[in-house]
Amino acid sequence: GDYMKKYISVILAFFVLASSILYCRIEKTSSKNIIQNNLPIIVIDAGHGGEDGGAVANDGTVEKKLNLEIALKLNDVLSIMGYKTKLIRKTDTAIHTDGNTIRQRKISDIKNRFAIMNEYDNCLYISIHQNKFNDTRIHGAQTFYSSNNLSSKILADFIQKSISSQLQPDNKRVIKKSGTDIYLLYNAIKPAVMVECGFISNVEELSKLKNKEYQGKMAISIAFRPLHKCYPLPDWNQDTFSPEQWNFTERW
DSSP states (O other), X not given: OHHHHHHHHHHHHHHHHHHHHHHHHHHHHHXXXXXXXXXXXXXXXXXXXXXXXXXXXXXXXXXXXXXXXXXXXXXXXXXXXXXXXXXXXXXXXXXOOOOSSHHHHHHHHHHHHHHHHTTOSSEEEEEEEEEOOSSTTOOOOEEEEOTTOHHHHHXXXXXXXXXXHHTOTTOOOOOEEOOTTSHHHHHOOXXXXXXXXXXXXXXXXXXXXXXXXXXXXXXXXXXXXXXXXXXXXXTOOTTTSOGGGSOOTTTO
């Protein structure tokens, strides 16, 4: 009788332990899935495109080309990190759907970009641009943010500090709130930022911005720590998971 009671007790204890382990695994998996499901779609917008070239450098380099090259690399980095992304354009094209004049087509293009951003209930918008100024000594990236969502300012600050520390240690610029001149940010309800990666009017900075390796480093600076700080990936250690482990040489 005592032996049978002990046997039954052991069996019951085993089942309780097994059930607890299974519950914990299910709970951990469920939590992981909830976190992953809450991660935003990252909408990447390479500014300008097609007939709209944007700013033009003294050597003829057109802004739209640099924007696309950096945006494609940003998409690579974010995808490898584990985020879902949406590229507004993948080639040298505008996305207008109507308009008889350049101005009308530009308005159509901007509205279509805005519509793509609003296709997603949970998304984050990152626009890539380059800057230009009459004073060719001016240089350095600057990040703009939408004032309609607190997350925009937080992310912009992380991005600005990341670029300064990783690529441009002499860059003392601070983030700037978007005005009405940046339609997409000014009207965005979702978290939205625009990164002016540098000045194509500065010869030295233009040379860097045209370099594929530098473009890759810019993409990593925008994506790597800033995004993970604002939208943490589950089971991912940013201190041990280094971008140096990623072999982008063949892709880029």
